[in-house]
Amino acid sequence: PTQRVGAAPVDGFETVEHLRPMLSLANAFDDAELREWDERVKKRLVEADLEGLDESRVSYVTELKFDGMAISLIYEDGLFVRGATRGDGRRGDDITVNLKTIRQIPLRLQEPVSGEVRGEVYMAWSEFKEMNSRAEQNEAESREMRRRLELLSTGEVPVYEGELSAGELLKRALDPEIPFALPANLSEEHRSQLTSALKEREREKRDKVFSNPRNAAAGFVRQKHSTETARRPLRFFAYSLEGPAANGCRTHSDALKRLDTLGFPVDPHFEVVEGIEPVVEICRSWHSKRSNLDFEVDGVVVKVDDLSWQDLLGSVSRSPRWAVAYKLPSSQVRTKLEDIKIQVGRTGSLTPVAVLTEVLVDGSNVSRATLHNEDEIQRKDLRIGDTVWLHKAGAVIPQVLGPIPEERNGTERVFEMPTHCPECGTAVERPEGEAVTRCPNPRCPAQLEGWIKYFASRTALDIEGLGDKMVTKLIEAGLVKDPSDLYDLTVETLQNDIVFVDKRGRESHMRESAVQLMEQLEASKKRPFERVLVALGIRHVGQRVAEILAHAFGNIESLRKATVEEIASVHEIGPEIAQRVREFFDTSENALMVDRLVAAGLTMEVEDQGDSQDSSEALKGLTFVLTGTLSTMTRDEASALLRRHGAKVTGSVSKKTSYLLAGADAGSKLTKAQDLGIEILSENDLVPLIEERRGTTAP
Numbered sequence: 032p033t034q035r036v037g038a039a040p041v042d043g044f045e046t047v048e049h050l051r052p053m054l055s056l057a058n059a060f061d062d063a064e065l066r067e068w069d070e071r072v073k074k075r076l077v078e079a080d081l082e083g084l085d086e087s088r089v090s091y092v093t094e095l096k097f098d099g100m101a102i103s104l105i106y107e108d109g110l111f112v113r114g115a116t117r118g119d120g121r122r123g124d125d126i127t128v129n130l131k132t133i134r135q136i137p138l139r140l141q142e143p144v145s146g147e148v149r150g151e152v153y154m155a156w157s158e159f160k161e162m163n164s165r166a167e168q169n170e171a172e173s174r175e176m177r178r179r180l181e182l183l184s185t186g187e188v189p190v191y192e193g194e195l196s197a198g199e200l201l202k203r204a205l206d207p208e209i210p211f212a213l214p215a216n217l218s219e220e221h222r223s224q225l226t227s228a229l230k231e232r233e234r235e236k237r238d239k240v241f242s243n244p245r246n247a248a249a250g251f252v253r254q255k256h257s258t259e260t261a262r263r264p265l266r267f268f269a270y271s272l273e274g275p276a277a278n279g280c281r282t283h284s285d286a287l288k289r290l291d292t293l294g295f296p297v298d299p300h301f302e303v304v305e306g307i308e309p310v311v312e313i314c315r316s317w318h319s320k321r322s323n324l325d326f327e328v329d330g331v332v333v334k335v336d337d338l339s340w341q342d343l344l345g346s347v348s349r350s351p352r353w354a355v356a357y358k359l360p361s362s363q364v365r366t367k368l369e370d371i372k373i374q375v376g377r378t379g380s381l382t383p384v385a386v387l388t389e390v391l392v393d394g395s396n397v398s399r400a401t402l403h404n405e406d407e408i409q410r411k412d413l414r415i416g417d418t419v420w421l422h423k424a425g426a427v428i429p430q431v432l433g434p435i436p437e438e439r440n441g442t443e444r445v446f447e448m449p450t451h452c453p454e455c456g457t458a459v460e461r462p463e464g465e466a467v468t469r470c471p472n473p474r475c476p477a478q479l480e481g482w483i484k485y486f487a488s489r490t491a492l493d494i495e496g497l498g499d500k501m502v503t504k505l506i507e508a509g510l511v512k513d514p515s516d517l518y519d520l521t522v523e524t525l526q527n528d529i530v531f532v533d534k535r536g537r538e539s540h541m542r543e544s545a546v547q548l549m550e551q552l553e554a555s556k557k558r559p560f561e562r563v564l565v566a567l568g569i570r571h572v573g574q575r576v577a578e579i580l581a582h583a584f585g586n587i588e589s590l591r592k593a594t595v596e597e598i599a600s601v602h603e604i605g606p607e608i609a610q611r612v613r614e615f616f617d618t619s620e621n622a623l624m625v626d627r628l629v630a631a632g633l634t635m636e637v638e639d640q641g642d643s644q645d646s647s648e649a650l651k652g653l654t655f656v657l658t659g660t661l662s663t664m665t666r667d668e669a670s671a672l673l674r675r676h677g678a679k680v681t682g683s684v685s686k687k688t689s690y691l692l693a694g695a696d697a698g699s700k701l702t703k704a705q706d707l708g709i710e711i712l713s714e715n716d717l718v719p720l721i722e723e724r725r726g727t728t729a730p
Contacts, residue, residue, distance in 0.1 A: 044124035044125055044126060044253070045124070045125045046118070046122050046123070046124060046125070047113065047115050047122065047123060047124075047125045048121065048122055049103055049115065049118075049120075049121060049122065049123060050103075050105075050147055050273070050274075051273070052120050052121055052346075052574075052575075053101060053103060053117045053118075053120050053123070053149070054120060054346060054349060054350050054351055055120070055349050055350050056332065056350050056351070056354055056355060056356040057349075057350045057354075057355050057356070058330075058355070058356050058357075058358050059333075059355050059356070059357045059358070060357075060358050062311050062314075062315070065307060065310065065311055065314065065333070065355070065357055066307055066311070068333075068355045069089075069307035069310075071352070072089065072335060072344065072352070072353065073086040073089060075343075075344055075352065076089070076340060076343070076344070079343055079698065080696075080698035080699060081340075081343075087306060088305045088306065089305070089306065089307075089335065089340075090282070090303060090304070090305050090335075090336040090337065091303070091304055091305075091306075091307070091310050091333050091334065091335060091336060092282075092283050092284050092287070092301060092302070092303050092333070092334045092336045093301065093302050093304070093310055093313045093314070093331050093332070093333055094270060094287075094298045094300070094301045094331070094332045094334070095298050095300055095301075095317070095321075095324075095328045095330075095331060095332070096328055096329055096330035096331060096332045096356055097151040097153050097268055097298075097326060097327070097328055098153070098243075098244070098245045098327040098328060098329045099151040099152050099153030099154070099244070099245055099248050099249075099268075099327075100116065100117075100151065100152045100153070100245070100248050100249045100252055101116075101117040101149065101150075101151055102114055102115065102116060102117070102126070102130065102149070102150065102151070102152055102252070103115050103117070103123065103147060103148075103149050104130070104136065104147065104148040104149070104150070105146075105147055106140055106144070106145055106146055106147075106148065106276065107145045108143045108144075108145060109139055109140040109141075109142060109143035109144055109145075110138070110139055110140075111127075111130075111131065111136065111137065111138050111139070112127075113125060113127050114126055114127045114129075114130035114131075114136070115127075116252070116253070119489055119490055120349075120574070121574065124253065126252055126253060128257045129251075129252050129253070129254060129257045129260040130152075130252065131257070132257055132258075132260045132261035132265075133152065133252075133260075133265045133266070133267055135266050135267040135295075135296050136267050137293070137294040137295065140276075140293045140294055141292065141293050141294045142276075142293060144275055144276040144293070145274055145275050145276060146272060146273055146274030146275055146276030146277060147271075147272070147273040147274050148269050148271065148272055148273075148276075148290065148295060149269070149270060149271035149273075150267055150268050150269035150270050150271070150295070151267070151268050151270070152248050152252050152265055152266070152267055153244060153245070153248050153265075153266055153267070153268065153326055153327070154244040154247050154248045154263075154264060154265060154266065154326075155244070155264065155266060155325045155326050156244065156324075156325050156326060156327065157325050158264035159241070159243075159244040159247060159264075161264075162247070162263070162264060163240050163241060165238070166238035166239060166240045166241075167238075167240055169236045169237070169238035170236070170237070170238050170239075170240065171207070172207050172232075172236045173232075173233050173234075173236035173237045173238070175207040176205075176207075176229050176230075176232050176233035176236065177233055178211075179204065179211050179229055180226065180229050180230065180233065182211065183213075183222070183225065183226060183229070188211060188212065188213045189210070189211065189212040189213075190212060190213065190214070190215045191212035191213055191214050191215075193214070194214070195214055197221060197224075200213070200214070200217075200221065200225065201224070201225065201228055204225055204228065204229065205228060205229070205232050213225075242395060243327065244326070244327050245327060247263075248265060251263040251265060252265065266296075266326075267295075267296060268296055268297060268298055269290045269295035269296065269297055270287070270297065270298065270332075271286070272286040272287075272289055272290050272293075276289070276293065277289065280338065281337070281338060281339070282303075282336045282337055282338060283334050283335075283336050283337075283338060283341070284301070284303045284336055286338070287301055303336055310333050313331065314331045314333075314357040317331055317359060318359060318360070321359060328359070329358060329359055329361070330356045330357050330358040330359050331356070331357045331359070332354060332355075332356050332357075333354065333355050333356075333357060334353060334354040335353040335354070340353065341353040345603060346575065346603075347575060347603070348573040348574055348575030348576050349573065349574075349575065360422070361392075361422045361423045363420050363421065363422045363432065364390050364391070364392050364420070364421050364422070365390075365418055365419070365420060365421070365435065366387045366388045366389075366390040366397075366418070366419060366421050367387065367388040367416070367417070367418055367419070368385055368386075368387060368413060368414070368415060368416065368417045368418075368419050368431070368434075369386045369387060369388060369415070369416075370385075370386040370415055371383050371384065371385060371386065371402065371408070371413075371415055371446045372384045372386055373449060373453050375452060375453065375454045375470055375475065375477035375478060375481075376477075376478070376481055377478055377480075377481025377482045377484070377485050377568060378469070378478070378481075378568070378570055379469040379470040379471065379472070379473075379475065379478050380467045380468070380469055381448070381449070381452070381453075381459060381467070381468045381469065381470065382401055382402075382403065382404070383401075383402040383403070383404070383405070383407075383408060383446065383448075384399055384400070384401055384402065385399060385400045385401070385402050385413075385419075385431050386398070386399060387399060387400060387419075387421065387431075390421065392421060392422065392423055392429065397421065397423075397429045399429070400421065400428075400429035400430060400431050401428075402431060403466075404466045404467055404468070405446075405448045405461075405466075405468060406466050407466075408446050411431070411432075411433045411434070412433070412434060412436075413431065413433070413434055413446065414434065414439075414443035414444055414445055414446065415443060415444040415445075415446060416439075416442050416443035416444060417434040417435070417438075417439065417443055418434065418435045418438040419431050419432070419433065419434050419435065420432040420433055420434075420435065448468055452470035452472065452475060452477075454470070454475055454476050454477035454478075455470065455472050455474075455475040455476060455477070457470050457471060457472040457475065458471075459471075473618070473620060474512065476506065479506060479511075479512070479513070480502055480503060480506055482513075482514065482568050483497070483502045483505070483506070483511060483514060483517070484497075484499060484502050485566070485568055486514045486517075486566045486567075486568065487502070487555075490562075490565060490573075490574060491562060491565045491566035492555040492558050492562060492563070492566045493555065493558065493562075494517075494551050494552060494555050495551055496544075496547055496548040496551045496552075497517075497548070497551070501529075501548070504529050505517075505520075505529065508528045508529060510524065510528060510529075513620070513624045514566065514567075514624065514628070515624045515625075515627035515628050515631065517552055518552060518556075518627070518628070518631035518632075518633075520548075520549065520552065521549070522545045522546055522549055525544075525545035525548060525549070526545045529545070555633070556631065556632045556633050556634065557634060558633075558634060559581075559634055559637075559638065560581045560586070560587070560634050560635060560636055560637050560638070561574070561577045561578045561580075561581040561582075561637075562577070563587075563628070563633050563634060563635065564577035564580060564581055564590075565577045567615065567621075567625070569611055569612055569615045570611045570615075571607065571608045571611050572608065572611070572612065575603075576603075576604065576608060579601060579602070579603055579604060579667060580598070580601065580604065580612070581637050582637055582665075582667050582668065582671060583601040583602075583604075583667045583670050583671050583674075584671060584674060585636060585637050585671045585674070585675055586635055586636035586637070587625065587629065587635040587636070588635075589671075589674055589675065590612070590616075591616045591622075591625070593612075593613075593674070594613070594679075595609045595610055595613045596609075596681055596682075597674070597679060597680060597681070598612055598613065599682060600656075600670070600680050600681045600682035601667060601670060601680075602666050602667055602670075646675040646676060647675075647676050647677065647721070647725055648676070648677040649676045649677060649721050649722075649724040649725040650673060650676040650677045650678035650720075650721065650724060651676075651677035651678070652677075653677075653678050653679070653689040653690065654678070654679045654680075654681055654687055654688050654689045654690075655673050655678050655679070655680050655681075655688070655689065655690050655691075655692055656680070656681055656682070656683065656684050656688050656690075656691050656692070656700060656704070657669060657670060657680065657691075657692045657693075657694075658691060658692070658693050658694070658697045658698060658700040658701055659693050659694030659695050659696050659697035659698070659701070660694045660695045660696055661692075661694040661695075661714045662694065662695070662714065663714055664714065666694075669692060669714065669717065672717070672721075673692075673717075676721050676725075683700075684700050684703045684704050684707065684709065685707075686707060688704065688707070688709050689709075689710075690709065690710050690711075690712050690720075691704040691709050691710070691711050691712065692712050692713075692714065692717065693711050693712070693713065694713075694714060
C-alpha cells in the first residue's frame with residue numbers, strides 16, 4: 032500500500048498514554064537467580080490457594096530477548112491505527128507514520144479484530160553491517176566533497192591541463208575516484224554551478240555509522256521524515272497480544288500462536304516447558320547458540336504460561352512478577368581503575384563510583400561505573416590502580432567484574448569509605464543489616480539537589496524548566512530549601528537572582544524565561560495525586576506503589592493518618608514500604624513541607640471518583656479484612672471506600688476483626704474467619720452497612 036512509502040515530515044511526536052503500563056522485566060544473571068524467581072512464583076501461587084495446583088509442574092514459556100526497541104501497536108477492526116514507543120512506561124511517542132513503513136508490521140490483520148500488540152523493532156546483523164558499510168562509504172564521499180568545496184573557496188584547486196565540457200567538468204568534480212582538478216580559465220558561472228553541485232552531493236552523502244543494531248533501530252523509528260525510516264532495513268517481532276483479538280487464549284503460548292495467525296512474525300525459537308530445570312537448560316544453551324543468529328539478543332525471557340496465573344501474580348512498580356529476563360553474559364574488556372569517587376544521592380546514600388580509563392564496551396565508551404557499596408568493593412577486592420575486567424550488565428549498565436591480581440605492582444591503594452559526608456561534612460551512618468552508608472542530614476546540599484531534580488523529573492511532576500543547572504542555581508541562591516519553596520518563587524525573584532541561559536548558551540536575566548518557569552510550576556499543580564506522591568521522594572515509593580497508595584487511600588490526609596499496619600494491608604504493599612511511608616510523614620520537616628504543598632494547591636486527592644469520595648465516620652472503630660476477587664470493584668477500591676468511612680483495614684484475620692469482606696475464590700482467611708465466628712460480608716452488603724450505620728437510606 033502507498034502508506035508504506037512515507038509521509039510528510041513531522042516537527043515533533045505527540046505523547047500518548049498506553050492502554051496499560053509497558054513495564055520492564057526483572058533480571059536474572061545466573062541459574063541460581065532463575066531458581067529463586069521460580070521459588071517466588073510458586074510461593075505466591077501456593078498462597079493463592081489454587082485448586083489442583085501442582086507446583087512442580089508450573090508451565091513456562093521461553094522466548095529470545097531481542098535487543099531492539101519496544102513498541103505498542105493498536106488495531107481497530109483489523110486496521111493498524113496507532114503505534115507508540117515505550118517512553119517512560121506510562122506514556123510514549125506516537126510514531127505511527129514511521130511504523131507503517133516497516134513491512135513486517137501488518138497494516139491490515141488477517142481478521143477484523145481489535146487489540147494491542149507489543150513487540151520489538153530491530154535490525155538484522157547482516158543488514159546492519161551492510162548498511163554501516165554503505166554509510167562509511169557515503170561519509171567518506173561526503174568528506175571528500177567538503178574538502179573539494181574548501182579547495183574551491185580558497186582557490187587552491189590543481190589546474191587541469193586541457194579542455195573540458197560543462198558536463199565532463201561536473202562529472203569529474205563529483206567522482207571521488209578522480210583527482211580534483213579544474214581548468215585554469217573556469218568561468219564564474221561554471222564555478223557557481225560546480226559549488227552548488229558539490230554542496231548538494233555533500234548533503235546527499237552525509238550518513239551516520241551506528242555502533243550497534245539497537246541504536247540504529249531506535250534512531251530510525253524516531254525519524255522526522257518517514258521516508259528515511261522506510262529506506263532502512265527495520266524488522267519486527269511480536270511478543271504480546273491483548274484485548275478482543277486475544278479472546279480464547281488461555282495461555283501465553285496460545286497468544287503467540289494467535290499472533291502468528293493474524294500475520295505477525297513471532298520468535299520461532301519459543302518453547303513451552305514444565306518446571307524450572309528445563310528453563311535453566313534452555314537459557315544455558317543460548318550462551319553458545321546466539322552466535323548463530325542473524326539478530327542481536329541479550330537474554331532469554333521466561334514467562335508463566337497460564338494467563339490467569341499471570342493476573343494473579345500481578346506486578347511490582349516496574350516489572351511483572353510472572354516474567355523474568357535471563358541475561359546472557361556480555362563481552363569483557365580490560366581497563367584501569369584510576370580512582371573511586373563518592374556520589375551522594377537524593378536519599379543520602381553514599382555510592383562509590385569507579386573512575387576508569389575510557390574504553391569501548393559493546394558499542395559505547397565507558398569511563399565510569401557504580402561500585403554500589405563498601406561491601407561490594409571488599410568482596411571483589413578492588414584497589415585503586417588495579418587493572419580490572421569490565422562489562423555491561425544486561426548489555427546496558429557498565430559493571431566492574433573484578434581485578435586482575437597478577438598485574439598488580441604494589442602501587443595500588445585500598446579504598447576506605449569516608450567517615451563524613453563529602454558534601455556537607457556530617458558524620459555518616461550505616462544502619463545495622465544494611466549495605467548502604469548514608470548521610471543522615473536531610474538538608475545535605477547533594478540530597479536537596481537530587482530531591483528537587485527528582486521532584487521536577489518527568490516521572491514525577493514533569494517541570495520542564497527545572498533542569499539540572501536551574502536547580503543548582505536556585506539552591507545556590509538560597510531560594511529553595513525543600514520542594515515546597517518552588518511554589519513561593521515569583522517572576523521578580525527569578526529575574527533578580529537567577530541568570531538564565533538561552534538555547535544558544537547566552538546568559539541573561541530574561542523575564543520571558545522567568546515567566547515560562549512560573550507557568551510550568553503552575554501547570555505542575557494539576558498533575559494527578561499519584562504523581563505528587565512520587566515527587567515526595569519517599570523511599571521505595573515509585574510510580575506503581577504511588578498509584579496503589581493513591582487509589583487505596585484516596586487523598587493525602589487519609590494516607591498521612593494511616594498506621595503502618597493499615598498501609599501494609601494494601602494489596603502489593605508490604606511492611607517495609609509501609610514503614611518508610613510512616614517515617615516520612617512522621618518527620619516534622621516533611622509534615623510542614625506537605626502542608627505547604629497542600630496550601631500551594633497541588634492535587635492531593637484522586638480525581639474523578641464520583642460519589643466514592645463521600646466520607647464519614649460510620650465505620651469508625653471497626654476492623655475489616657478483605658479476601659478473594661471482588662466483581663464490582665478492586666480490593667484497593669474497596670479498602671479506600673472503607674477507610675473513607677472511618678474503618679481500619681488490615682491484612683490478617685484475628686479476634687479483633689469485625690468483618691471479613693469476601694469475594695470469589697476466597698481462601699484460608701475465610702476459613703479462619705468462620706472458625707472465629709467473624710461475620711462474613713459480600714461486596715453487595717458493603718454500601719447498605721455504611722448507610723445503615725450513618726442512619727441514612729441509600730439513594
